[in-house]
Every structure is written in structure tokens, then in C-alpha cells.
Amino acid sequence: MAIVPNGPVLALRGISKRFGAVQALTDIHLEVHAGEVVALVGDNGAGKSTLVKSIAGVGPADEGVVEWQGKPVQVTRPHDAQELGIATVYQDLALCDNIDVVGNLFLGREILRAGVLDEVEMERRSRELLQTLSIRIPSVRIPIASLSGGQRQTVAIARSMLGEPKLVILDEPTAALGVEQTAQVLDLVERLRDRGLAVILISHNMADVKAVADRVAVLRLGRNNGTFDVKTTSQEEIISAITGATDNAVTRRKARSGEVAK
Amino acid sequence: MTTNVDKTNGGPSNGANKASGPADANPVAKDAVTVVDPRLLVRQEGFKGYLTEFGRKMRSGDLGAVPVIVGIAIIWAVFQWKDSAFLSPKNLSDLSILLGGTGMISVGIVFVLLLGEIDLSVGSLSGLAAATLAVLNVNHGVPEGIALIAALASGAVLGAVHGFFFAKIGVPAFVVTLAGLLAWNGLMLQVLGTTGTISIADDSFVRDLTAHYFSQLIAAYGAATVATAGFFLAQFLDARRRKAVGIPSRPLSEILVRTGVLAVIVYAAAWRLNEYKGLPLALVIFVAVLVILDFVVRRTSYGRKVIALGGSVEAARRAGINVVAIRISVYSLAGLMAACGGIMIASRIGSASQQAGTGNLLMEAIAAAVIGGTSLFGGRGSVWSALLGMLVIGSISSGMNLLGVANSVQYMITGGVLLAAVVIDSVSRRTQRSAGRG
Numbered sequence: 167m168a169i170v171p172n173g174p175v176l177a178l179r180g181i182s183k184r185f186g187a188v189q190a191l192t193d194i195h196l197e198v199h200a201g202e203v204v205a206l207v208g209d210n211g212a213g214k215s216t217l218v219k220s221i222a223g224v225g226p227a228d229e230g231v232v233e234w235q236g237k238p239v240q241v242t243r244p245h246d247a248q249e250l251g252i253a254t255v256y257q258d259l260a261l262c263d264n265i266d267v268v269g270n271l272f273l274g275r276e277i278l279r280a281g282v283l284d285e286v287e288m289e290r291r292s293r294e295l296l297q298t299l300s301i302r303i304p305s306v307r308i309p310i311a312s313l314s315g316g317q318r319q320t321v322a323i324a325r326s327m328l329g330e331p332k333l334v335i336l337d338e339p340t341a342a343l344g345v346e347q348t349a350q351v352l353d354l355v356e357r358l359r360d361r362g363l364a365v366i367l368i369s370h371n372m373a374d375v376k377a378v379a380d381r382v383a384v385l386r387l388g389r390n391n392g393t394f395d396v397k398t399t400s401q402e403e404i405i406s407a408i409t410g411a412t413d414n415a416v417t418r419r420k421a422r423s424g425e426v427a428k
Numbered sequence: 429m430t431t432n433v434d435k436t437n438g439g440p441s442n443g444a445n446k447a448s449g450p451a452d453a454n455p456v457a458k459d460a461v462t463v464v465d466p467r468l469l470v471r472q473e474g475f476k477g478y479l480t481e482f483g484r485k486m487r488s489g490d491l492g493a494v495p496v497i498v499g500i501a502i503i504w505a506v507f508q509w510k511d512s513a514f515l516s517p518k519n520l521s522d523l524s525i526l527l528g529g530t531g532m533i534s535v536g537i538v539f540v541l542l543l544g545e546i547d548l549s550v551g552s553l554s555g556l557a558a559a560t561l562a563v564l565n566v567n568h569g570v571p572e573g574i575a576l577i578a579a580l581a582s583g584a585v586l587g588a589v590h591g592f593f594f595a596k597i598g599v600p601a602f603v604v605t606l607a608g609l610l611a612w613n614g615l616m617l618q619v620l621g622t623t624g625t626i627s628i629a630d631d632s633f634v635r636d637l638t639a640h641y642f643s644q645l646i647a648a649y650g651a652a653t654v655a656t657a658g659f660f661l662a663q664f665l666d667a668r669r670r671k672a673v674g675i676p677s678r679p680l681s682e683i684l685v686r687t688g689v690l691a692v693i694v695y696a697a698a699w700r701l702n703e704y705k706g707l708p709l710a711l712v713i714f715v716a717v718l719v720i721l722d723f724v725v726r727r728t729s730y731g732r733k734v735i736a737l738g739g740s741v742e743a744a745r746r747a748g749i750n751v752v753a754i755r756i757s758v759y760s761l762a763g764l765m766a767a768c769g770g771i772m773i774a775s776r777i778g779s780a781s782q783q784a785g786t787g788n789l790l791m792e793a794i795a796a797a798v799i800g801g802t803s804l805f806g807g808r809g810s811v812w813s814a815l816l817g818m819l820v821i822g823s824i825s826s827g828m829n830l831l832g833v834a835n836s837v838q839y840m841i842t843g844g845v846l847l848a849a850v851v852i853d854s855v856s857r858r859t860q861r862s863a864g865r866g
Binding site for chain 2: 256258259260261262263264265269273274275276278281282283285286287289290293
């Protein structure tokens with residue numbers, strides 16, 4: 167819960183992005199501190215995914231500055247983001263169903279011993295990692311296909327942890343999960359925060375957001391529409407910020423310009 | 429594959445213990461998982477645990493090589509009952525040599541199937557390699573070694589060409605290799621020219637590939653001993669290392685049972701082969717290729733990448749795997765193995781002919797891989813399925829020839845076996861999904 171007093175791990179300043187005739191993002195500001203979960207919410211098409219892609223280096227922003235630990239950086243390729251310590255878990259997880267948990271965790275960064283896969287070391291480290299994150303799966307040697315949706319999600323998140331990131335971006339981690347599995351994933355998000363990581367959580371589910379996030383950043387039609395402290399804000403207030411029903415002159419003006427754009 | 433699958437079973441005991449440990453903050457979740465996942469059941473140590481685990485795997489559809497081994501046992505029993513010459517040393521020895529040719533081609537097919545793709549050109553490539561070898565060596569007097577290398581290179585390069593069109597240009601593999609099937613068969617006829625069939629000299633090295641036997645008794649028994657000891661040592665050292673770092677390992681009793689089973693098979697084979705002319709060089713080459721490529725698939729990062737591509741191309745790409753390079757290399761390997769197979773076949777027949785690489789060869793190579801248990805759907809399979817599948821196909825044709833059954837009936841029966849194998853593959857996948865999914 168503790169927000170580290172020094173500067174933000176990641177700060178976005180004035181991020182804008184255009185796709186042809188569509189202004190997807192306009193002048194977005196966002197700050198994420200270590201040991202903090204920031205929920206990024208917004209209606210469909212609000213620009214959440216576009217913003218995440220600009221941070222992850224998949225679709226760099228046109229304008230604006232990305233500051234990493236206080237220094238402006240260029241993130242133009244996914245590789246740049248990984249180098250900095252940004253790990254992204256996409257909605258479609260990108261796991262290989264036919265390979266076991268250990269193989270998936272180390273896919274693309276296998277540990278070799280004399281040029282040969284070091285299964286023993288990889289299994290040991292996998293167990294260690296899953297244990298520190300208190301992730302429970304039947305065995306690290308069963309194929310991903312045998313795991314439930316929630317277990318797959320936790321494996322995907324655990325995998326992002328192998329690179330020892332400082333910021334983890336989770337894209338709708340609970341979207342397709344049942345109640346119990348959602349709880350498992352949310353527990354894991356809290357554990358990431360307790361380990362001092364910064365987390366950006368994209369979610370549609372207000373209950374999830376209220377449960378784990380420290381702050382909520384609302385996007386609406388590609389613009390910032392307020393940042394709220396979860397503890398002091400009601401769910402209704404957040405929802406009205408998402409839908410644009412907030413009763414103030416600024417948002418009414420934005421809503422109008424949005425409709426004209428349509 | 430068998431070893432890989434079995435390793436998964438080392439896990440449950442520890443996993444379950446952990447679940448009941450201090451991390452047990454959420455008992456509901458644990459129960460929910462226990463109910464749906466049979467693998468969470470604690471496995472007893474020792475031999476009895478091995479048996480119960482085995483039974484559980486069978487029921488949940490994880491059949492591995494069991495159906496094909498049962499199939500081979502039935503086929504052998506039936507033919508031995510019909511004609512006692514079937515399990516005679518000569519027939520078995522001939523069978524072991526017969527396996528090598530198509531088997532080599534089938535190994536390449538296994539790699540392509542692991543990717544989840546298909547290669548229809550391997551038959552033509554094998555014929556082309558044989559023709560290249562014969563024309564260079566016999567007609568143009570090129571030294572045998574150089575002609576051999578040229579023949580193998582032709583397979584690897586043309587395979588890479590298929591891979592390039594498939595991986596880089598994006599043409600479906602089926603079409604690219606179908607074009608290859610026609611084109612390389614044409615090229616083979618061109619290379620052979622008007623001569624037609626070219627005989628390979630009886631005293632040549634190529635002829636020796638399938639005609640040479642290590643006739644000393646010690647050769648076959650020595651090879652069997654090396655295989656058994658090597659297997660035991662590998663398993664034992666792995667288990668010891670696992671124990672040392674505190675992760676589940678195979679109990680010694682299980683390793684001994686496995687080694688025992690292997691020992692019975694290899695020593696029986698060695699005894700039978702020694703009754704005839706000894707250990708055939710062709711069999712040694714084939715098994716060596718199998719051991720090496722099995723190691724590549726299971727224990728190297730290259731093999732891991734191939735299997736990952738068969739599971740999910742997108743996941744592999746995001747993990748930083750060079751999809752194009754892996755695909756081209758696998759097609760190149762399939763071409764190389766096809767050339768190896770073509771040379772083995774030419775060596776056995778004693779000539780390169782216009783019929784080489786045509787007819788049933790391609791279908792038998794693909795059927796062997798599938799019958800042996802490699803999935804057509806990609807990502808699941810083993811190099812050893814080339815051997816097991818060829819044993820089934822080879823045994824059927826050898827047994828039927830002994831009984832004097834017509835080719836027409838042989839084809840129908842082989843077709844039926846192939847269908848049965850694919851049915852088992854499909855059904856076991858479905859059972860696995862319903863038993864394993866949470």
C-alpha cells in the first residue's frame with residue numbers, strides 16, 4: 167500500500183497518438199510509482215490499449231514524453247521496454263498450450279548447461295518463482311492446456327516476472343475468469359505491489375479495481391478524465407467519469423466535442 | 429516423448445504438499461483444483477505408485493506410445509502364428525534394414541508435423557538424391573564421398589527452398605511441397621536422362637550402407653550394453669541432480685524397471701540379429717540418427733522452439749523466437765532426411781531408378797510418423813514415432829509378403845491401421861482435454 171515518496175517509476179507527459187483521421191490519444195498524463203497499483207479504466211475505444219501499446223513499445227506515441235525513473239526515454243520497440251524493465255501481459259496471454267509450465271516460463275530465454283537445456287535448473291527456479299508469488303498449480307510439469315483460465319493467467323504473469331521488471335502492465339487479466347480465479351489473480355496483483363513493483367491494471371470490472379487499485383486513472387475518448395484515489399472515491403463517481411456523466415463544465419464540453427467527432 | 433511425459437508425474441507429490449503448506453490461505457481454491465485435475469493426486473513413491481500413475485494416465489487419455497506398442501505386439505503374434513518364419517532371424521534382420529530407408533524420411537516428417545505443417549515433397553527429394561548420387565558417381569566418376577555430400581546437400585538446399593516460400597513468402601506449405609513433389613520428380617527424371625536405371629557397384633560404400641553386417645557377436649551385444657548402460661546412467665544422473673536441488677525425481681526402482689524393459693528389448697534384438705549375419709550397419713545408422721534427433725528435440729533450445737511453434741506461432745513470436753528461420757531450417761532438415769532415406773533405399777535396391785521416390789513412399793513416411801504417435805495437429809510427438817510407425821508398416825508388409833498376400837490387400841490393411849492411429853490421436857486429445865481441463 168505504501169507509496170514510495172520519491173518520484174514516479176513511469177511518467178507520461180502529454181502523450182498523443184493519431185491513426186489516420188482518428189485522434190486516439192490527446193495529451194495524456196499518467197504517473198505510476200513503485201509499490202502502487204494504478205487502474206486504467208475507460209469505455210471501449212477510450213484509448214486504454216493504445217496507451218499501453220505506446221508504453222510497451224508496440225505502437226510508439228506521436229507526441230509527448232515518456233519518463234522512466236525521472237529520465238526521458240525512447241520506447242520504440244518492445245525490446246526497449248523490456249530493457250527498461252517494463253513487462254506487459256496481454257489479454258491473449260501468448261502461452262504454448264502443448265508445453266509444460268516450466269517450458270512456458272522460460273520460453274525464449276531457456277537456461278542452458280553446456281549447450282543443452284538445463285531442465286533441472288529451470289524447474290528449480292520455476293518452483294522458486296511460483297512459491298514466492300504463492301501461485302498454486304498442480305505441477306510445474308503439466309502442459310498449459312491442462313490448467314484453468316485463472317491458472318494460465320497467473321503463469322503468464324509469473325512469466326513476466328522472470329525478467330525482474332519494475333513495472334508490470336496487465337491487460338484485462340480477469341476478463342474471462344470465474345469468481346474464484348479472479349480472486350487468485352487479484353491476490354497475485356497485490357503480491358506484486360507488496361514486492362515493490364509498479365502495476366498498471368487495465369480492467370472493465372469496477373469491483374476488481376476497487377479491490378486492488380490504489381489510484382484509478384480514467385480515460386475518455388482519448389483524453390484524461392480524472393485520476394481518483396480509490397479509498398476516497400465511490401464506484402459511482404468513477405463510473406460517471408468513464409461514461410462522461412460527471413457533472414462539470416469541462417467534461418460536458420468534452421462529451422459534446424466527442425459527439426461532434428462521431 | 430515418453431520420458432518427457434513421465435517427468436510431469438514427478439511433480440504432483442510436491443505440488444500437493446505445497447498446497448497443504450503455509451500458503452494455504454484459500455482452501456476453496458485448492459479443493460476446486462483437486463476435484464478437476466487428476467494430476468494433483470499425490471503419487472506414492474516406489475513401484476506401486478508408478479503403476480497407479482500409469483493407470484491414471486491411460487484413463488485421462490495420455491496414451492503415449494502404448495497403442496502402437498500393443499499394435500506391434502498383436503501384429504507380430506498374428507504373423508508368427510500364421511507363419512513361423514516371421515520371427516526368424518533372417519526375416520527380423522531384413523525388417524531392421526528395411527526400416528531405415530523410409531524411416532529416415534519419416535524422421536524428417538516428424539519435425540515438420542511438430543511444426544503443425546506437412547511436407548509432400550520428401551518422396552521426390554529422396555529419389556532426386558539417389559539419382560544425383562548415382563549419376564555423379566557412376567556416370568561422371570566423381571568420388572563416392574563427394575557424390576554423397578552433393579546428394580545430401582541437394583535435399584537440404586531444396587528443402588530450404590520450400591521453407592523459404594512457406595515461411596518468408598507465406599505460400600501454404602501444402603501447395604509449396606506439392607509443387608516440389610512434381611518439380612523434383614521431373615528434375616530426377618531429367619538427371620537420370622536416357623539411361624533410366626543406374627546400378628550401384630556392389631563393392632561401393634553406398635552399397636555397404638545396407639549390405640554390411642558387424643558379424644562379431646560382441647558387436648550386437650556391445651551395442652545393446654552401451655544402449656542400456658547409457659540409458660540407465662542418463663536417468664540416474666538426472667534423478668540424482670534433481671534430488672540434490674530438491675525437486676521431484678524418479679525413484680531408483682522406477683529407473684531400474686525402465687532400464688530392465690529396455691534391456692530385454694535390445695538384448696533380444698541383439699540375440700536375434702546375431703543368429704543371422706550380425707548387427708546390420710543400416711540399423712546402427714538409423715538408431716543413431718533417432719537418438720541424436722530425439723536429443724535435439726527434447727534437450728536443445730532449437731527443439732524447444734520447434735515444439736513451441738507447433739503449439740502457438742504467436743506465443744513463439746512474442747517470446748522472441750525467429751519464426752521464419754526455424755521454419756526454413758525444419759524444411760531443410762526434412763529435405764536432408766529425405767535425401768538420407770533416398771540413399772538408404774537406393775543402397776538396399778542397388779540402383780537409382782526412375783521409380784525411386786514415387787508410389788507409396790511418401791504416404792508410408794507420413795503414415796509411419798502418425799501411426800507412431802506424432803500428432804497431425806502440431807506440437808506433440810516424438811522422433812521415436814518414426815521407428816515405431818515403421819515397425820508397424822514394415823511388419824505388415826513383411827508378414828503379408830511371407831503369407832503371399834496380394835499388394836492390394838496390404839494397402840487396404842495399412843490404410844486401416846493409419847486410420848486407426850489417427851482416430852486414437854483424435855480421441856486421446858479429446859479425452860485429455862476433458863480430463864485435464866479445469
